[in-house]
Amino acid sequence: MIQNHLSLIMGNKVGDITSIAEISKFRVGQVYAASVMYGYFLKRVDQRFQLEKTMKVLLNEAEEENSVQQTTMDNARPGIEEDTSQGMSHPEVSTWPGGDVSPGGYGYGIKATRLRNYVMSLDGDTLQRYATIRSKEAISIIEKHTEALFGRPEIVVTPEGSVSKDENVKISFGGLKKLVLEAVTFGSFLWDVESYVDSRYHFVLN
Structure with a gap:
């Protein structure tokens, strides 16, 4: 799932570590903050995933494999069409190989990890x-x-309206990849710290 997140940000440059891109510092900050939130989300949902596995709420390995295979076979049958246009899915599902999402929630034709299936x-x-x-x-x-790392964009008010005077920075795709992975890790640790502090001071509302 982290690899998919990298692909959304970097496109076909995921494996390119030497090419240099010129991008606004504000945009890099947005990517960093979004990746922190993604790491936070992954840690939070993985905690529930591990809990349900421990409580044996989830399918076991063999049952899950059969479920994925059955879903693939059902989708492959001629003459059967499912309208999934109104369904809601994870924001990154539509970018995965195979494109479609089956009514059961599994990506069509994807050999996915169990967490992704979940x-x-x-x-x-x-x-x-x-x-x-x-x-x-x-x-x-x-x-x-994020502001400490990338600063706050300078806003200049002109007669035509507000214009951001944001500077561009040059960064290699390898450096951008490391930055995203660092942000995802930071988000994961943020969940741990927040949960630890909440266990003592009970400041989290939901």
Whole structure:
């Protein structure tokens, strides 16, 4: 799932570590903050995934494999069409190989990891809730950390309107990849710290 996140940001340059890109510092900051939130989301949803595995709520390995195979076979049958245009899915599902999402939530034709299968099986409301930062303190940490790294864009008011005077920076795709991975890791640690502090001070509302 992290590899898919990298692909969304870098496109076909994921494997290119030497090419240099020129991008606004503000945009790099946005990518960094979004990746922190993605790492936070992954750690949060993985915690629930591990809990349900421990409680044996989820299918076992063999049952899950059969479920994926059955879904693939059902989708491959001629004369059967499913309208999934109204369905809600994880924001990154549509970019995965195979494109479509089956009614059961599994990506068509994808040999996915179990965590990815689990995420794709969640409904839209649950995904939205798990993708939301729980406390204003954590939001403040993300904002201040990102601003400390990339600064705040300068806004100049002109007669025509507000114009951002943001400087461009040159960064290799290898450096951008490391930056994204660092941000995802930071988001994962942020979830751990927030949960630890909440266990003592109970400041998280949801």
